Amino acid sequence: MVETEFMNYIAAMPYGDVRKANLLLLIEKAKSYEESGYTGLYNFIRYISELKRASYGFWRSESYK
Numbered sequence: 001m002v003e004t005e006f007m008n009y010i011a012a013m014p015y016g017d018v019r020k021a022n023l024l025l026l027i028e029k030a031k032s033y034e035e036s037g038y039t040g041l042y043n044f045i046r047y048i049s050e051l052k053r054a055s056y057g058f059w060r061s062e063s064y065k
Contacts, residue, residue: 007020007023010023033047
């Protein structure tokens with residue numbers, strides 16, 4: 001992300017602070033998923049779906065509230 005300046009691009013968009021916070025949260029969840037030992041995109045999508053189902057408020061970034 002740092003090498004491509006993608007975060008700056010996201011931050012410059014409408015509601016950029018919310019978009020950036022959500023992207024950072026997604027990155028955090030991806031790291032957590034990777035550390036759990038699971039692999040594959042399909043399983044990652046299931047992992048995210050379970051997180052959302054289990055605790056909707058936890059998934060939302062603080063910037064959105």
